[in-house]
Amino acid sequence: MTILYLVAANESEADEIAASLLEQKLIACAKKFETKSIFRWQGEIKKASEVILLLETEDRLFDEIEKEIAKVHSHKTFVLASIPTDKVSRGVKEWLEEELKQP
Template sequence: MPTVFVTAPPDAAPELARTLVEERLAACVNRVPCDSVYRWDGRVHEESEEILLAKTTEDGYAALRDRVEELHPYDVPCIERFDDADALPAFASWVERSTGEGSPDGDS
C-alpha cells in the first residue's frame, strides 16, 4: 500500500486532493501546509506549498502518479512514493475498499 508524497501550491492543492479521491485514485489525501526552500533555474526560492499525502494501492499507483502529473501546475512536480509495508491491516483494507472503479464507499 503506497503513500504518495506530492507538493503543490496552496491554490492548486485542494482541487488536486479532491480530484484524486473523487476519481478513486486515492482513498484519502492529507493536506499539510509547509514552507519550501528549493533551487530552480539557478536560483534559490522560498515558497508556501502544501504537502499532499495520498493513500493508494499498488495497482492504483501508476494511474495516480499520471493524474497528478497531468493536473499539476508545476513543470516538474514532486511525486514520491513510500511503501507502507507495516501499515495497520485494517487501514490497508480500507484503502483497498476505497479505491478503484466500482468500489463501495469504503467507510464500513
C-alpha cells in the same frame, strides 16, 4: 499501502488534486500540510509557500495518479514520491480494498 508525497503550489490546487483523485478512487485519503520551501531552481535559490499532500493509496495506482496530477498541477515539474509501507493494520487494509479502484 503506499503513501505518496506530493507538493502542490497552494491550498486550492491541493484541494483540486485531492478531490479529483478521491472521485476516481485512486486514493483513499489525502492529508494536507502547509509548508515553506527553500530550493534551487534554474540555478537560483528560491523560497515558496507550498502545500504537502500525503496520499494514501496502493503502489499499483502510481502511474495513473501521476497522469491525473499532471492534468491539473500548475508546475510542469512537480514532486511526487512513493513511500512504501511494510505493514499496515488489518482495518486499514480492508478500508483500502473497499475504497480504491480495483484492477
